[in-house]
Amino acid sequence: MIKQQLSYKQQQKFSPQQIQQTKLLELTTLEVENRINEELEENPVLEEIPEPDEYGLQIERLNKSDTFLGGSLREDNVHSYKFQQNGSLNRWEMVYAEPESFHEYLLNQLKLKELSEEEIKIGQYIIGNMDDNGYIRQSFQTLSDDISFQYGHDVSISEIKKVLESIQGLDPPGIGAGDLQECLLLQLRRKKITPIRCLVIDILEKHFAIFAKKHYDSLCKIYNISKENLKDVIREVALLNPKPGNICESSMESKLAHIIPDFIVEIIDGKLIFTMAKRNMPTLKVNEGYSEILSNNVGNKSLKKREVVAFVKKKINSAQWFIDAIKQRNTTLYNTMLAIIELQQDFFLTGEEQALKPMKLKDVSQLCGYDISTVSRATINKYIQSDWGIYPLRFFFSEAMINEEGEEISTREIKAILKFFIKTEDKKNPFTDDVLANLLKKKGYNIARRTVAKYREQLNIPVSRLRKGVG
CATH class of the missing domain: 1.10.10.60 (Homeodomain-like)
Structure with a gap:
């Protein structure tokens, strides 16, 4: 018997524009410059407004006694930007040393694997989400949801598992594990098989909790082995690396790369001057000539003219959306950074780590009025130059x-x-x-x-x- 039944299901759908806007937020200043140049090449309607010099965006003056937020930091209360001319490009560029990072080391290996372009993208996302020890802490479902959102189409758990298996085959052995047990087993399975290693693998697979709690007498009874044999097991495990991600030094003090700060905070006359780096980022507008073409041909019944109108309209809409998306990105970064400075102004005034206050993404989110995920994306791979040095924004978050x-x-x-x-x-x-x-x-x-x-x-x-x- 066939029955008709109504059901309601709530789903959150993201438009391509929303996805692109999210991606723009994650990009660094230099990456946005490149993205703008690509858009200028691809869309003839988009036009650059020429500027004779480089500028910085002077946004806000802060000091210890000022209430500098002026109320809410929400988007509708954003201060108007004031431009001030800067000197040379060196103001924005500072150099500090870093060898190849752990993530770069893995990405370079991944590119040598026989994987499709889609699988490489999935692999890049997985590697980017590894913690400093080389572990993947997220569930497969979370990874699937995040990657699907990132790339604008569904990515199945089976696809993720396949790519992760390739990553787990990279050096150093043990990377890409979800926990310590898996990490140790991945390393053992890469070694030459011997009787003692077979025993270790069996113990770690079936009785990891007993081994971790050092209930060695129980293991001797379960496997009917002597304490000497168990010492060989312990010795074999001791040779493994529980934190394979630590093989590459990635501290800020040892970098060898050009870091271009996205923000600058300076102390001038006892006040904090917050500046957003603009560098070579051009100001954009819609080419007026194309707008005239559109207005002059609206209502024209000619098939060829209708096609021209449709093409121009599409390009104008795309250009206007891109201009708005860049403005929205700058507004979000502005509000987010201003909130961080308010919460950590003692540090920016003194440079002492002891002055850093406990700060979570939630604290910044509540102050600037954005969702936690938005704040998280706004602080990814962003750097701030202060009188005390250059810091990644994630440096200011602590328990x-x-x-x-x-x-x-x-x-x-x-x-x-x-x-x-x-x-x-x-x-x-x-x-x-x-x-x-x-x-x-x-x-x-x-x-x-x-x-x-x-x-x-x-x-x-x-x-x-x-x-x-x-x-």
């Missing part, structure tokens, strides 16, 4: 902890103090993590030893026995 007085403090503040303790320690008798935890408690930071160990690792500082006699 929060509570000190003895009940005040919320940034984990960066704790790391800075931890760094100072280790720098000034007696190298003949360096501080253990327990000692460091006690020293921090005396300073009012009540954190556990394991947390100290975690922060020390994040600072790339070895354990005390490896620091002995160094420095």
Whole structure:
């Protein structure tokens, strides 16, 4: 029996324009310049307004005593841009060193694989979402949704799994794993098979939790092996790398690349001057000649003329949308950066890491009125030049902890103090993590030893026995 039934389903659909607008937001200033030049070549209706010199966008003056937001930071309250002439291009370009990053190292290998252009794009997205240790923390469904949104068409989980399998075949072994168990197994399966390695693989596959908790007696009973055999298992695992992403140094201090800041914050007469880099980004408009062609031929019944009108109309709409999208990008970046400066103005005035306040994407989102995902995209691969150096915007985001007085403090503040303790320690008798935890408690930071160990690792500082006699 055939029955008709009505059902309601709510779906969120993104137009091609919305997807393109999102992509523009993620681009750096230099990438937007290239994107504009491409659009100028492809669309004859789009025209550049010539400018004799390079300009910066002076947007807002801030100081400690000013309430500089002037109310809301929402789009309808954006201050009008004021142009000021800058000197040479060197104002926007600063150099610092970095060898090939971990992600670049993987991307260069991926391009040598026999993959389609579509699969390379998927691979680039997956690699770009790896954490510093080389892990993929997102679920396949999340990756599928994000990649589908990024490229404007559905990308199935099976496609992602196929590409991820290729990535897991790259060097170093273990990258692309979802957790430690998978990471260790990926490395073992790349090694020459021996009886002991077969045993290790079986233990990690079937009894990883028991092994991780060091219930070695239980493992001896399960596999009917001696403690000597188990020592061989432990030794084999100890030779594996739990953090394969750490093979490439990617710290800011060691970069060897030209970084072009997207924003500049300077202290002038005790005030913060916030400037958006404009560099060679041209001002755009719709060519008036094409607008006249359109207005003169509207209503013409000739087939050829109708085709011309349709073509010109399409190009004018595309050009106008692109101009609006660039303006919207600048507005979003402006509001987002202004919110970050308000939240972190103590740091921009002093340059001291201890002055950094705990800040999450949600905090910036609430202040500037944008969705968290919009703020996240606006801060990707963006840099700000200050009197204290060049920083990626993600540098200003950190977790929060509570000190003895009940005040919320940034984990960066704790790391800075931890760094100072280790720098000034007696190298003949360096501080253990327990000692460091006690020293921090005396300073009012009540954190556990394991947390100290975690922060020390994040600072790339070895354990005390490896620091002995160094420095």
